[in-house]
Amino acid sequence: MKPQLALLLLAAAGSPLYAQSIEFEILPGIYPLDMSTDGSVIVGNDFNFETVRWTAGTGVVNLGRGTQSLGIGAGSPDCSDDGSAVSATIINAAGTLGTQGRWTEATGWIDLMPSALPDGGIIDQSTGSAWGISGDGEHVTGLYWRPGNGGPGGDGLAHASFSGPTTGSVIDLGSSMADSRANHTNYDGSVVVGWDTAHSFGYWSPTVWENGTLTHLNTNEGWAMANYINAAGDIIGGDTYNETWQRSDATIWTRNGAGWTETLLGSLPGTAAPHGLATVNSMTPDGSIIVGFNKFSNTAAAAGWIWNADDGMVNIIDWITARGVVIPEHMLIVDLTCISADGRTMAGIGINLINDQPLGFRITPTCAPDLAEPFDVLNLQDVFAYLAAFNASDTSADLAAPFGTLNLQDVFAYLALFNAGCSK
Numbered sequence: 001m002k003p004q005l006a007l008l009l010l011a012a013a014g015s016p017l018y019a020q021s022i023e024f025e026i027l028p029g030i031y032p033l034d035m036s037t038d039g040s041v042i043v044g045n046d047f048n049f050e051t052v053r054w055t056a057g058t059g060v061v062n063l064g065r066g067t068q069s070l071g072i073g074a075g076s077p078d079c080s081d082d083g084s085a086v087s088a089t090i091i092n093a094a095g096t097l098g099t100q101g102r103w104t105e106a107t108g109w110i111d112l113m114p115s116a117l118p119d120g121g122i123i124d125q126s127t128g129s130a131w132g133i134s135g136d137g138e139h140v141t142g143l144y145w146r147p148g149n150g151g152p153g154g155d156g157l158a159h160a161s162f163s164g165p166t167t168g169s170v171i172d173l174g175s176s177m178a179d180s181r182a183n184h185t186n187y188d189g190s191v192v193v194g195w196d197t198a199h200s201f202g203y204w205s206p207t208v209w210e211n212g213t214l215t216h217l218n219t220n221e222g223w224a225m226a227n228y229i230n231a232a233g234d235i236i237g238g239d240t241y242n243e244t245w246q247r248s249d250a251t252i253w254t255r256n257g258a259g260w261t262e263t264l265l266g267s268l269p270g271t272a273a274p275h276g277l278a279t280v281n282s283m284t285p286d287g288s289i290i291v292g293f294n295k296f297s298n299t300a301a302a303a304g305w306i307w308n309a310d311d312g313m314v315n316i317i318d319w320i321t322a323r324g325v326v327i328p329e330h331m332l333i334v335d336l337t338c339i340s341a342d343g344r345t346m347a348g349i350g351i352n353l354i355n356d357q358p359l360g361f362r363i364t365p366t367c368a369p370d371l372a373e374p375f376d377v378l379n380l381q382d383v384f385a386y387l388a389a390f391n392a393s394d395t396s397a398d399l400a401a402p403f404g405t406l407n408l409q410d411v412f413a414y415l416a417l418f419n420a421g422c423s424k
Contacts, residue, residue, distance in 0.1 A: 022344075024325045027360035029060040032347035034078040034282075035338040037135075039345030039364070041083025042338070047358060049073035051088040051103075065090035065109045067098045067126075074098065075129035075142060081187065081231065085137030085165075089129040098126030100142050102133070102165055112140055112163045113170045121147035128161060128170070131194070135187030135231045138165045141194065143181040144172070156180065160194050160209070173209050176216070178202065182209070183226065186233035193236050195225035206238045206251070208260070217253050217260055224248050228282055235287040237280030240264060246273035250280050250292050250305075250313070265307055268294045268315055278305070278313070282338045289343040291316075291336040304336025304348045316348070320363070323376065330354045333361070344375060367422035369414060378418060386414050 030052050033044040042054040050066035067073060067089060075089035090101035092111055100112040113120075116127050128144035143158040150157040160173035160182035173182055178197035185192045191210050198205035198219045206217040206226040217226060222241025229236045234255040239248040240262065249267050253260040267278035275298045283290040290307040294315075304316040316336045320327060327333070336348040350359040370378055371385035389397040390406060398406055399413035 022320070022323050022325060023364050023366045024320060024327060025362045025364065026328070026331075026350075027054060027060070027347070027362055030054050030360040031349040031358045032360050032362070033076050033337050035340060035345070035347055036079060036083030037081045037341040039340035039347075039362075041079055042347055042360075042362070043077045043079045043083075043086050043088075044337075044360065045073075045077060051077045051086065051090070053079070053083075053086060055083075063088070063103055063109070065101060067091050069095070070098060070125050072098050072125050074124075074126065075100075076131050076183075078131070078133045078184075080133055080137030081135040082137070085133060087130045087133035087140040087142075089126070089142075092127075096125075097122060098124075098129065100128050100130040100140055100144075100161070100163065100170065102130075102137075102140050102163075104137070110165070111167055113144060113161075114167060117144055117161075117170060117172060119146055119149070119172075120144045123147055123157065131181065132184035134185045134189040136189070139163060139185055139189035140165075141182035141185050141192055144170060150178070154178065156197065160192070160196070160207075162189070162192055162209075173212075174214060176214055179204075180207065180214075181225075184228050186229045187231035188233075191229055191233035193226035193229045193238070203241070206236075206240065206253075208236060208253075215260075218262060222246075222248065224251075225279075226253070228280055230283060230285050230287065232285065235283065236260065237283055237287075237290060237292075239277065239279035245276075247271055247276035248279065250278040250290075250294075250307070252280065252283075252287060252290065254287070265290065265313055268296070268303060268305055268313060270296050270300070272297045272300075281336065284339060284343045285341055289339060291339045291346060291348075293335045293337075301332060301351075302334040304333050306336060306346070316346075331359055331361075343373075369417040370422065378421060382418065 030044050032042045035042045046052045048068050051063045052060050054060050077088040079086050086103040092099045101109045103109050123145040130142040132141040140163045144161045156175045156179040158179045160180040161170050163170040180196040181194045182192050183194040193208050195204035196207040205219050220241040224239050224241045226236050226238035236253040240251040242249045250265040277295040280292045295302045305313050307313045330353050331350045333350045339346045344365040346363040372381040400409040
């Protein structure tokens with residue numbers, strides 16, 4: 001772009017404006033558990049614990065091979081960064097057992113462990129369960145069952161597992177003492193996180209596996225785990241048992257050379273011992289925005305939350321209402337499960353207080369010219385973001401006819417949107 005055009009944009013930008021940047025939308029038929037990095041694909045369960053996939057174009061689509069007929073439901077459906085691959089616990093091809101599965105539109109479901117591993121077997125009508133998938137869609141994490149290995153002197157009824165994309169590729173990640181589970185992995189599958197039993201009492205400790213090596217992120221004497229790792233494999237999210245407050249607090253671990261630095265994010269006010277819990281579900285790639293789940297006690301309702309360095313941990317209900325959005329009176333938000341890479345699209349689970357049924361929801365940006373942080377404010381950073389897209393010939397900058405060509409009409413269209421602002 002010519003320098004004088006850039007100056008024109010800057011001059012027309014004016015002073016910062018407030019931007020209403022979100023819309024709250026109920027998603028019938030799904031409670032979301034993961035989303036693609038751009039927020040366009042959401043995967044989760046329907047109300048029968050069947051694996052479903054949602055896009056704006058298709059709505060909720062049941063992917064089949066659900067385990068409801070066996071009366072089991074385990075694992076957590078997840079999707080690759082582009083949303084094209086899905087992992088879940090599915091029924092095997094014979095319709096007799098639960099197992100780990102990987103889905104793409106081209107292949108349908110692939111049974112990753114059609115039979116038990118050499119030391120594996122069947123427990124609760126399944127050989128194992130799936131809990132996460134790598135960003136490239138090639139690797140699935142979870143656990144496999146090992147009958148006869150529990151109890152005193154045993155080395156675990158369940159071991160963390162990791163697979164490639166093909167049938168029979170599941171391998172044992174092992175455990176230091178007893179049970180373990182792999183919850184998630186980074187983009188290429190090189191770093192896996194989950195939990196491992198680190199105490200004779202049976203407490204779970206947040207755990208990372210790198211190049212086959214198991215490392216406990218801490219060994220506090222309480223229940224805790226790692227749930228999520230970013231694409232680069234250098235920020236882990238989960239929870240730590242806070243021995244002082246006797247509850248589990250949301251936590252991140254950041255790579256520091258060969259090790260990991262632990263940072264407690266805390267819990268929402270009112271989270272009580274001994275059953276209070278806050279945990280990380282997802283985050284933006286740089287860890288600047290984090291979302292999660294908070295259980296206040298065994299009897300009080302749960303909540304979703306959002307965190308950033310400036311505001312700390314905020315109940316998602318407060319965050320939404322502060323932006324002028326009215327949540328339906330009959331709905332209580334109990335979890336915020338996933339967030340897009342730019343931090344602007346989120347999804348989670350609520351409860352319909354009339355019939356106690358789960359309700360899925362999505363939070364999306366609605367202010368078209370609000371392109372850059374700090375979101376909720378229109379300023380020169382948004383103008384620079386538009387300029388960058390325009391100069392890169394990004395189709396997102398094509399705002400005016402003739403469509404398919406970037407020219408001054410697109411620039412003027414952006415300026416008009418910017419100067420109009422977005423109402424609160």
